Amino acid sequence: MMQDLTHLQNPNVIETLDYETIFTHMKDELLRLDPSFSALLESDPAMKILEIAAWRELLLRQRVNDAARANLLAFANTADLEHLAAFYDVQRKSGEDDEAFRRRIQAKIMGWSTAGSREHYRYHALSADIRIKDARAESPSPGIVKVSILSHEGDGTPSQELLEKARSVILRDDVRVLTDTVEVVSSGIIPVKLEAKIYLYPETPEDIVETSKAALIKTLNETKGLGWNLTRSWIIAHLFAQGVQRIELLKPAEDVIVLDHECVALDSIELTMGGRDW
Structure with a gap:
C-alpha cells in the first residue's frame, strides 16, 4: 500500500523561519563586533540597515526552503513535479492535477517489478485516463488478476467506456504479465x-x-x-x-x-x- 505523503514530518532541510529571531541574531552579532552600538534607537540608520538585512536574509532562506521542497515528491508542484516525474519516466496527462499526478508517480515507483505487482497494475490503470480516481489489483486465484476501477464521476462507478479504456491499457503486451489472466471490472x-x-x-x-x-x-x-x-x-x-x-x-x-x-x-x-x- 502506498504511503500517505501528507503524514510525513517536515524534513530537516526545511527550516522554520522567523524574522524577529534573524534580526535579534544580527543585532547581537553587531554588538559583539562593536559594543559602541549598544545604545541604538529604533530610528537609528544602523537599525534600519539591520532590519533590511534581516528581511533580505529571511527571503533568501525562504527561497532555499522552496528549492528544497521542489525536489521532494511530497511538496513539489506544477513544473517541478513534472521534472521529478521525468526521472521515473512518467508524464503528466492532459487535465491531470498535481495530487493525481503525484499518486501516479508513487504507483510507478512501487510498481517496479518483474512479476507484475499490485502497484504495477495500479499505475497503468491510473495512467489510462484522468477520470480514474483509484484502482486496485487482486489475485483471487493463481494466475488470475482482477483490477477494480473507481471513477471520479458520479458515485464512483466507471462507465463502460472508461472500463474499456482502462482494459485497453492494462491488457497491452508491454503491461500484462504473460502468465496473468487479467480482468478489469468496476469497483464495488x-x-x-x-x-x-x-x-x-x-x-x-x-x-x-x-x-x-x-x-x-x-x-x-x-x-x-x-x-x-x-x-x-x-x-x-x-x-x-x-x-x-x-x-x-x-x-x-x-x-x-x-x-x-x-x-x-x-x-x-x-x-x-x-x-x-x-
Whole structure:
C-alpha cells in the first residue's frame, strides 16, 4: 500500500523561519563586533540597515526552503513535479492535477517489478485516463488478476467506456504479465446514509451547519478510495468546526468497513441543529 505523503514530518532541510529571531541574531552579532552600538534607537540608520538585512536574509532562506521542497515528491508542484516525474519516466496527462499526478508517480515507483505487482497494475490503470480516481489489483486465484476501477464521476462507478479504456491499457503486451489472466471490472460501491445533529454554542450562527455539511462532502470525496474505511470518529472529527459544541452522529450506526475493491459513496446526508449548549 502506498504511503500517505501528507503524514510525513517536515524534513530537516526545511527550516522554520522567523524574522524577529534573524534580526535579534544580527543585532547581537553587531554588538559583539562593536559594543559602541549598544545604545541604538529604533530610528537609528544602523537599525534600519539591520532590519533590511534581516528581511533580505529571511527571503533568501525562504527561497532555499522552496528549492528544497521542489525536489521532494511530497511538496513539489506544477513544473517541478513534472521534472521529478521525468526521472521515473512518467508524464503528466492532459487535465491531470498535481495530487493525481503525484499518486501516479508513487504507483510507478512501487510498481517496479518483474512479476507484475499490485502497484504495477495500479499505475497503468491510473495512467489510462484522468477520470480514474483509484484502482486496485487482486489475485483471487493463481494466475488470475482482477483490477477494480473507481471513477471520479458520479458515485464512483466507471462507465463502460472508461472500463474499456482502462482494459485497453492494462491488457497491452508491454503491461500484462504473460502468465496473468487479467480482468478489469468496476469497483464495488457501498452507499452510506449520514445523519447527525449538530449542537452549537449560544453565539454560533446557524449557517455553520450548512458550512459543515459542504466541508464534509468535499473532504469525503477527496479522501475516499478503494479499501478506505469510513469510521464514525472520522465523520465526527470532520463535522467539527469553530463554534460547534458537540456532534450526535445517528447514521451510520457503526464504522463502514469495506473490502479492498470497494469504496464508500455518500447516498444522502442530513444535518440538523440539535440545539445550543455550553
